[in-house]
Amino acid sequence: MSVQAVPTGHSAAFVRSEPAPSLAPPFASTGWIGWTRANLFGTPFNAVMTVLVALLFVWAVPPLVRFLLIDAVWSGSGRDACLETAARPEVGACWAFVRENLAYFTYGSYPIGGRWRVDVFFVMLAFGTGWLLWLDAPRRGLGALYFFGIFPIVSFFLLYGLPPLGLEIVDTSRWGGILITVVVSVVGIVVSLPLGILLALGRRSQMPAVKIVSVVFIEFVRAVPLITVLFMASVMLPLFLPPGWPPDKLVRALVGVALFSSAYMAEVVRAGLAAIPKGQWEAASALGLGYWQSLRFVVLPPALRITIPNILNTYVGLFKDTTLVFFVGIFDFLQTIETAREDPNWATPVTSASGYAFAAVVYLICCYSMSRYAAGIERRLARSDRR
């Protein structure tokens, strides 16, 4: 038997005698040239898409800018300001109309003398929201107490009135505009999270009775449109309650919105709870922590943290859905625009478009900032994902 020779120059063993030098990257693979090549024109399909999107921008953006900014009318006190004339054949958005009605869009028919109360409410809301959303803020526990405890009570008396303190009663039928949109959203947001957590826990409960009640409630509410829930809340709720209670149209709508959003929130929270490994519950139990203690200290904090983007997504949907309260006769932000645009004093071809454009901008700012915040949280979670 012959011994097979090892091919010359190739040894099975290898020992590096000196480190490989580090080289600069080749030209055109870095910087903006590299980025463009790699991301915009990387493949033929990519290049076609890049060109198509660029064309879409060229087609859509300039007219929009012309309407919203360049040809827009910024001041004036009546329809004449926004009419086409020989000197000005092109009229863009009639911002004068929006400016004139801004107070109405914000407060509805809230008495002019009491509008400072609404302003205080807005400031308190901004303060509380900021405190809660800023994750590194000091004393966030106190912030939560403020937002979910103190703020709602103070707001109620501030907005509705407290005669002993000189705050006269303002009937909710006079509330309107952004105030209503914000109140309905905030009530939905504030109520739906705790209620949603309870429903989610109920749905995961070992106790059949609790579980059935939760499942039936969640599935029933999710199976009907919000508009149906609102009609039921405003028409059917009074049938089940003693006459004259609750008398208020807004309260009934708030109950409807809160229950509706709770059902959605329950499903969002349930996903978060399901993501927490069983071992966390077991470790907490083994240390002697009870059910609610385990929940509060061990399970809920990470479960809610990972669901923050989904919770905010639900809030974005809720915020937009609040416009539906119009169907039960409540003047939310969109409805005030709807009313104002029919004002004969401002009857021009561009009034409606201007009003709707304004609504779009306001909703866009609110919803986009919520979704940016959610994206920020997601990045932060990805960074600090320590498991």
Next chain:
Amino acid sequence: MASVEAGDVKVALRPASAEAAVEIRGLHKWFGEFQVLRDVDLTLRRGERIVVCGPSGSGKSTLIRCINGLEQFQQGGLVVDGIALGNDVKALAQVRRDVGMVFQQFNLFPHLTVLENCTLAPINVRKMPQKQAEEVALKFLKRVRIPEQADKYPGQLSGGQQQRVAIARALCMSPKLMLFDEPTSALDPEMVKEVLDTMVQLAMDGMTMIVVTHEMGFARQVADRVVFMDAGQIVEINTPEEFFNHPQHERTKLFLSQILK
């Protein structure tokens, strides 16, 4: 001393006494139709260290999880430190306060720092003031030799360090009994030793322990008795010496021949 019955081998080394830390009598447990524990009898004296071994699925983990009520049993008796476990919620809470457990997967709380992991239960279950709880926690973190990691999060530590934190966390409740459920099975090989060393030290300090493990070196070194389980029953109980050198039951011999090669 050893009474050997034909077929089912049970070795009673010492009589059960009032000194029992854990007393298990005729314990049966089913998962649905499947019986996971059959007629388990075991008494653990205070200060005693027992190693439970056996093939996977033999019911070792289920048995020790019954001791702190993470699993419920359907038949038989289980007394932990004088408290009978059954349907009594208060008794269960009492037992859990006094029994520490270390899991295969560590199960540290990822959103809390190492120190907070250790102080959570003392503060909220034992109602210890925070400052005192932190002192206790640091004492035990020193004992498992990682006091410098107190402010880190579990995810920043190696597996071995995490498991040592888990041991410290359990110790902070000053348990009368420690349960270890395969504490080294999820670790990279080079980290097994640091955890075992901690456990050996704990044993030398006189802690009462039940350890489910396949680390036979640890069993030889530390255990007072070794319990071998198969198919939900205790097949053999013996001193480590006898167990490893002169196993009685055929099943034990087979098991040992497989794991010791």
